[in-house]
């Protein structure tokens with residue numbers, strides 16, 4: 231008998247800076263991966279889709295060969311392969327930890343099932359994912375090098391996968407596990423008066439995004455701007471999003487359980 235998927239899925243992203251050592255190439259943060267696998271296992275949220283980032287696995291190689299810029303030179307082809315390989319290596323560490331915590335995780339390689347157009351997902355095979363969720367599996371995807379109908383190839387970020395899958399699969403919730411506590415009123419590293427924003431509406435998010443875009447803080451926000459863009463798309467589709475610090479114990483657990491947690495909740499409002 232096939233179980234019916236009556237509850238809407240939750241999508242959880244584990245940022246690359248959380249699960250890898252950003253300073254050392256190709257180095258997983260095994261302590262963090264192990265702890266997070268334990269938290270996910272204990273929370274027992276189902277249906278659940280997991281997406282992880284690249285950190286020190288995907289980014290350095292992708293940058294060296296300018297994979298995100300698209301195909302310009304045959305020498306990049308091997309770089310595409312190396313970027314994808316690095317991501318599968320990181321993914322293996324994540325898979326091993328999840329499965330050893332009795333999570334029925336199955337990896338889904340974006341490069342094999344998604345095609346982008348100018349960097350945005352244009353085509354993605356969702357049937358295996360839907361069937362996995364129905365049977366109680368936890369599909370695990372990751373930011374990857376993918377084929378692109380305009381540029382030859384591109385980098386599909388984990389954040390874009392999160393919003394796109396959440397929308398396509400009718401998710402109720404997104405949890406973004408980042409390496410910061412959430413969104414701040416200003417750059418917390420440069421401004422001591424910066425305060426964590428615990429709750430935001432879509433309108434407030436748009437004006438905050440606008441402010442950050444116009445400031446020099448873009449770099450120090452550590453890719454927060456791109457994250458905010460993806461989050462905005464999900465919230466426009468009425469999917470509540472929580473940003474929590476996944477480097478701190480129990481934040482992801484509490485967010486998964488729907489408990490009160492330090493972080494930023496964004497709702498359509």
Ligand code: IPE
Pocket residue numbers: 244245246247282283284285286288289292313317372373374375385386387388389453
């Ligand atoms: C990047 O994925 C993947 C590659 C560079 C191949 P993400 O953009 O989701 O990774 P993080 O979370 O920022 O490290």
